[in-house]
Amino acid sequence: MTIPEPGYLKTIKEKLAPEKSRISVTGVDGSAPAYLLSRLVTESGPPLLVLTADQDSADELARELRFFSCSHGTILSFPCWDVTPFEAASPHPDLVGERLKALVRLMDGGARAVVAPLAAALQRVLPRETLGGVCQYLVAGEELERETLVEKLVKLGYSHVPIVEDRGSFSVRGGILDIFPPDQEKPVRIEFFGDLVETMRLFDPVTQRSLEPLPELVLLPSREVILSEGVLKELTPRLKRRCDHLGIGADRRRELLEQLQQAIYPPGVDFLQPLFHPGLETLFDYAGPGATCVLVDPAAIAEAGERFEVDLTKAAARAELRDAITCDPAELYLAPAELDGMLSAGRLLEFPRLELAGEGGDTLRLRCSANSDLKLGVSPEGDRVLAPLTEKMVTWIAAGNRVLVPCHQAGQARRLYELLSHYRLPLDSTQDCFADAAGRPPGRVEILTGEISRGFRLEEERLVVVAEEEIFGKRVKRRGLSEAKKKQLLTSLAELKPGDHMVHVDFGVAIYRGLEHLSLTGLEGDFLLLEYAGGDKLYLPVDRINLVQRYVGAEGIEPRLDRLGAAGWEKAKAKARAEVQEMAAELLKIHAAREVQQGFKFSPADDLYRAFEASFAFEETPDQAAAIDQVIADMESPRPMDRLVCGDVGYGKTEVAMRAAFKCTLDGKQVAILVPTTVLAQQHAESFAARLKDYPVRVGMLSRFRTAQQQKQILEGVKKGEVDIIIGTHRLLQKDVVFKDLGLLIVDEEQRFGVAHKERLKQFRAVVDILTLTATPIPRTLYMSLMGIRDLSIIDTPPVDRLAIKTFVSRSSDELIREAVLRELRRGGQVFFVHNRVQTIGAMAEELKRIVPEAKIAVGHGQMAEKELEQVMLSFMHGETNLLLCTTIIESGLDIPTANTLIVNRADTFGLSQLYQLRGRVGRSKSRAYAYLLIPGEGSISPEARERLKILQELTELGAGFRIATHDLEIRGAGDLLGARQSGDIAAVGFELYTELLDEAVRTLKGEALPERVEPEIKLKIPAFIPEDYVRDPNQRLMIYKKLTQPSDEAEIDDIRAELADRFGQLPMAALYLLEVMRLRVTLRRLLVKEIELAGSELVLSFHERTPVSPDAIMALLRKEKGKYRFTPDFRLYARIADSSFDEVLAEARKLLNCLG
Known part of the structure; x- marks a missing residue:
């Protein structure tokens, strides 16, 4: 449904019809400029070029314009570089991608509106001829030389990497080329057959698995400086002239040219763009002569222009002081006066904040107002919290207005619908886009999903738009440079290097010397070379790679190497096993005691709690939401809560504590928050007071920053129940702190308190709910092992932009x-x-x-x-x-x-x-x-x-270096969580083995039967490995080997085969044999076969004494073909085979295992 065109819109269009025209629309507030622009966006014809004073307002306007116009692909952002002019740093690849995408879409007519901050509009850009000439159009099924494309990628600024995880990188593996273009949400996998582009498909940068097919792709440069041979040739004399002018010597000039000839981009080289590409153009050249330019708040834009000029002059002077090679600023940036000339020469629409006389051009005043009076005034009655808002909504509807309330996320829309549904209000929740919802007849409040920061009331259209922030308070938005990246489950071999320490389950700590391809005892394959004390060497076949783990201990401390065959390793394992069992028994005892204790059962959430929940300024991460749900469920259960929440600073633990504290005060009980330092007490006091300022909750603080008189008053308030939440250091644990009705104790960083304080905390644990917070990260594997004996919540989703x-x-x-x-x-x-x-x-x-x-x-x-x-x-x-x-x-x-x-x-x-x-x-x-x-x-x-x-x-967030750093931190964090004795055991046996021992101890104590496990040795003399020319990177080969030892059924092996074919192309014979051997391993494990060996013309299976293979199955086999099979008292089964070719051996082994079950 479309919204009828009002008279004011016709007036604006008429005034902007002449090629040189100007109109100011005043009285427009909130997000109304974005709404009005959405009505001017057309399906064809010249685009809108919208300018704002800064990047934040440009981001906000672009979001709002996309929402109101129901169009995401044709409303584009043109951000400014995120680095100061002439500094030794390059802009973020994601920003470059957004900029180039906007320019290309302006060239091909695909952009209906482009939103840019002034700084971006003032910066000159690549000439259209240059950008159009380097963009590569790829179509599945066309002929294209792969090597030519690879060479072009280097010139376009892409980095050659082993695995494509970040924008602006590419990887080559045989006939497969992976590319992550800077303007794409997902990377692209191109499969060649000779010089034919056989297929193109998007793939997931985390799993590296293909997603949907891609029929065509416009491949953009990954930088705004392009290194074609012609450019480099012409750059040399220009660079010499510029360096001579700046007084910079030939050595520096030659060094820069040598780097560029090797396709190395020094940080900040982007600011030399005019030397690479003389005759730079502007954003206005790309928009074309018929475009309408829009200034949102012209006064703020003018001020930003003045600041930009001053900052640019200072930046150029600083660069000159440090003898940096720079271009002439006038060649890279427009002066604001030049910009004014361009704007006045065409169509210009302005949205001034103030209506000023004598500005020139036509002025149109609209009757539009902001919703400045809507901020949630909290009513003390928990069930009438939104009454002031709903009364206004009823009035608006009665006056014939359409009332729309966009919420940032679907979850928040559901929350608001639930809150408003308790009032007598005609209410709808819709997934429709704004135009459809706004086109319906008035009479109802429509809640929909969309992102605007401020609402408005436009009398000309009888339209009221209420932003979520105007009800619940400001939300924090971050610049989303890329979609939130999932955290990959880490295998400890992610970045193993020769020289690193490893732990072998049976032989202990060794040094990893590398992955070697050998033929040993007739067996060709890959082996991990491990070096033990005294120079002893162990060659471990890759099919047994899960017997080893990367060693992680205290940073900077070298672990002692074990000696092959010595008793020391077994002693260390036995000691760790005993201490793990003791710790698990203690934890289980405490957990069991708490299960039968009676605590206070908090009441279910009411509207006041839901309003508090909805006023959180961020969108909860999945981990954070789960932690909150777990804490609230604990509080609403009759047993006392004792939960530990782990998560790095800034990951959202404080909000978990605030929700629990607020819930506690709603039931009339008090909260004590214990922190290790006075500074943290002050910080918590400030953040709790700010978050709770609109609610009837009193927050106090006890610390040495308070005078004796203030402390006395606070203690009196706590005793009388006048203080709801008290925050303090260990001062809170002293005997003179008396609570009227304590319901919840929140402890921040308990491991930093002394023994006496911890003893005092134990007394609290018996009577009130306890929530402990720690910034020490711990691994998920430990979390899984402790489930059932310790209530733990982990928040390990990093906030957006943490790694920018x-x-x-x-x-x-x-x-x-x-x-x-x-x-x-x-x-x-x-x-x-x-x-x-x-x-x-x-x-x-x-x-x-x-x-x-x-x-x-x-x-x-x-x-x-x-x-x-x-x-x-x-x-x-x-x-x-x-x-x-x-x-x-x-x-x-x-x-x-x-x-x-x-x-x-x-x-x-x-x-x-x-x-x-x-x-x-x-x-x-x-x-x-x-x-x-x-x-x-x-x-x-x-x-x-x-x-x-x-x-x-x-x-980078997905890079192996990041994963290894966080993994090491988590393992040290496990030591902090479990205590000094356990840290010693982790250091002695390695973390992964320690976790296995803990898991076994917990399951044994809970009365669960532990399944028998064997790691079968497979000695079939078959060349089963991943050839180096198939997967070149040794770490990737290790990861694949590790992955192949994990499957518990053959379907998982099929999945890995599909992944290898997808990522690396057609599998060579050795890799196919490896997959077949790993299929056998799945069955050998299930049947508890310790070893399968080809000895002469016989296959020999050695069984574990607890094998599930029944004697009947073996007897049936012996009777089946007399003379072919024999079984010996040492649990060995021999099977004679006629042909020892690789395929026959595998077929016979498979047949034999099928007969056994």
Whole structure:
């Protein structure tokens, strides 16, 4: 259904009909500009080019325009680069993809509207002829030389990688080419047959499995600088002239050219675009002469233009000071005066915030108002919380208005529908798009799914749009550069390198020396070479790879190697097994005791709780939602809660605690929140007070930041029940703290409290609900093992943009430090400077004062008096200082969204997971975060340190380096959770084996029968392996081998075969034999066959004494063909075969196992 065209819309169209025209539409508020523009978006004809003052307002407007126009593919964003002009950093590939997609769609007529911030519109872009000439159009079924395409990808800025996981990368495997174009949501797999593009399909970057077919693809560059041979040839003289003008020597020029000739893009080379492509064009050239330009808030745009000019001049001056090779700024950016000339030459539509006289052009005033008076005024009556809003809605409907309420997510729409359904209100919930819902007759409130930030009331159309935020408060939106990426289940072999330590279940700790292809005792295949103490070597066939695990222990500590055949390893395993059983028994005893205890059963959620839930500013991650559900279910059950919630800082644990605390206060009970430090108490007090400010809940804090008189008053309030939630350090555990009716105790980081405090906590556990929070991550495998004996919730979904941290590894220099600090201070942010030597931290502070006198520097380290350190941290938290020079004591629970630059001095002396944790202190807001890892110079650091820094620099959310860093952290976290004794056992036997022992102990204690398990040895003298020319990367081969040892049925083997064919092409014979051998392994495991061997002309099966194979089955076999089979008292079955060819051996083995069951 379409909405009738009102008179004001006809007026706007008439006024914009002449090629040179201008109209201002005033009185337009909220998201009404986006709504009006959606009515002007046409199916054909020139596009709209919409400009805003900054990136945030452009993102918001683009979202709203897509929602109102019900069109996502034709409303495009043209973002600005996320790096400061002329700095040594390149824009994010996702942004480049969005920009190029918008330009290409403008060229081919596929864009109906493009929304850009002023900074993006001022930046010149690739000439249309250049961009159009390099885009490659691919069609399934056409002829195309694969090598030609690969060469082109390199010139278009794509990186050649082993596995395609990130935008702007490609991978070649035989006849298969994987590409992740910067404008695509999913990467593309192209399968060649000779020079024919046989198929194209999208694939999942996490699983690497193909999804749906793709008939055609326009392949865009992955950068806005293109390195074709002609470009490089012409660049050389231009670069020389520019360097001569800047006074930069020939060595620097030659170094840059050499890198470019090898298709290496130095960070920041993008700012030399005018030297690569003279005659750059503008966004307006792409939009064409008939386009309508739209200015949303022209005054703000003009101010942004003035700021841009000033910032650009400063950026160019800073680049000149550090002798950077730069282009002339006027060749890369338009001056705001040039932009004004372009705007005044064509059609111009403006939405000014204020109506100013004498501005020129026509003015149209609309009767439109914002919903500024709607913010939820919470009624103390839990069942009438939305009464003020619903009364307004009834009035609007009675006046003949259509009332629409878009909610950001379907879950939130359901919540609001449920809340409003308790009132007498004509109500509908619809999945329709906005235009369809708005086109229906008035008389009902329509709740739909869509993202707008502010609503409006437009009298000309009798339309009322209410944004979810106007009911429940502001929601935080993040710039979605890519779809949320799933976390891949990690195998510990993800990034195994020769020299790493491994644990063999039977022989202990060894050094992995590599994957070797050998022929041993007539068996050709791949073997893992393990080196033990004394230089003893073990060649492990890859089909037994699940007997080994990558060793993870304390960082920087080398484990002791075991000696092959010695008793030490068995002793270590036995000790670990005994201690695991003791710990599991203790946990089970506590759990059983709590099951029979009677606690307080909290009442089910009412409307006030649902309104509080709906006012959460973020969308819950799946893990967070599950943790909240588990906590609420515990509270509503009659037994006392004792739940541990694990999750990194910023992953959403505090909201879990807030929901539990709020629920507790609704039943008239009090909440105590215990934290390990005064600074954290202050932070919690501030965040709880802010979240609960609209609700009838009183929050208090007990800490040394309160005077004796204040503490006395707070204690009196707690005793009388006037304080609902009290937050404090271990001061809360003292005897003078008396509660009127304590219902819930929340403990943050319990492992950081002393023994006496933990004993006091045990007394609480018997009488109130306990919720414990920890930022220490733990592995899912441990979580699974502890299920049933410990109530655990894990939140391990990272927030959006957590990894948008630009990481630089650089030689330390005064200029770099100054520029990094000043960049952060200029945008009102704060800086962490980590210097991990207390002895020289004072001297470092003096150095920093000299380098950056503008900074307000505070110094903090672990040897300071506790009170002094607290004061330092608190002043930084409140923004009184803006550079914190500290050791690695950066408070692990501290969340400072304005601290978005981290500088680590002598980063080469830190371990990988230590650096990863430090880096996690920044990047907690939508601002781009920077991490500078300073080193003294590459020649003076160890190869291991260089490798660690390289991994950190390349960390991506899906990359193996990230997975390994988080995996190692989780395993150390397991030690923290389980205690010192268990940490020792994890260190002794390796984490995976420890988890298996724990799982066995728990199941035994719960009375579950443990199944017998064998790892069959297969010695069939068949060449069963993955050839190197089929899968070149040794780590990928290891991962496939590991995966092939996991299946419990043959369907899983079929699935792996399909995956290999999909990812690597047609399987070679050796790989097919490997799959058949692994099929046999599935049956051998089930039948508890320890070994199958080809000995001469006989197949020999060695059975475990508890094999499920019945004597009847063996007797039937012996009778079946006399003389062919024999069975010996040592549980061995011999089967004579006529032909020992590979295929025959496999067929006979399969036939024999089928006969046995």
